[in-house]
Amino acid sequence: MLQTKYNQINKELQLVKNNTKHLDDLQTGLYNDVRTNLSIVGRESAVLRNKSILVDQEISNLKQLGSIQPLQEIKSLQQTVQTISAQTNSLSIKERARSKDFLALYNMTTSSLTDLELRTQHVVTAVDQRVDNLTNETRFAQKGLGLQLSNIHKNQSDFAMKMQEIEHRENLMFSGLQKQINDSTELVAMTAQLPTTSYSGGTILKFDKVNFSIGVNNLTEYKSTGKFLCERKGL
Secondary structure, X not given: OHHHXXXXXXXXXXXXXXXXXXXXXXXXXXXXXHHHHHHHHHHHHHHHHHHHHHHHHHHHHHHHHOOOOOHHHHHHHHHHHHHHHHHHHHHHHHXXXXXXXXXXHHHHHXXXXXXXXXXXXXXXXXXXXXXXXXXXXXXXXXXXXXXXXXXXXXXXXXXXXXHHHHHHHHHHHHHHHHHHXXXXXXXXXXXXXXXXXXXXXXXXXXXXXXXEEEOOOOHHHXXXXXXXXXXXXXX
16 A cells, blocks of 8 residues: 555656656747747848848939939938838848747746746645655554564463463373373282191281282281281272
């Protein structure tokens, strides 16, 4: 989800950059067109000024010649000069008008670029803020995951220790049960009788003639004392 937001922000920023480049290219094209037109008008105006200067020189020469040339030609030349002056004035007016148009266009382009720069700056600021927010959210999530993993590891460690304790208790219990089973299943038996001798009154009888015994280890003591000592619990 964070990667998707970051990609969307990058797309928006790239779109703003493309719009800025498009406006820069448009301004450059308009500037070149106006500059070319102004250059053409300037050249035409220079040609007309040169023609006007030549005509003025011719008129001056005609005035100096006096009556050498007919008066009709002089009037024709004066009309030509007036026509050229009118054309020159018209071109000057057009040049000034185009200059004003170019200035207005330049001002509009500059205003648009300024507005676009402000909008771009706002977008960049918003993008930076979103990136900071995403970074903080990621750090918070990582911290939370770290705590959860730490708790999981601790719980696993506690569980392992408890399992070891349970296993140890079960082993002890099993060992005790096994010992009790072994003790309860071990055979203990003995048969004994009196020896074939005569006894007088008051004599302690000793059944020291052992015919059969199993699981009894103190037979020697029994034979000497005649007392049977139970060595282990059982039936």
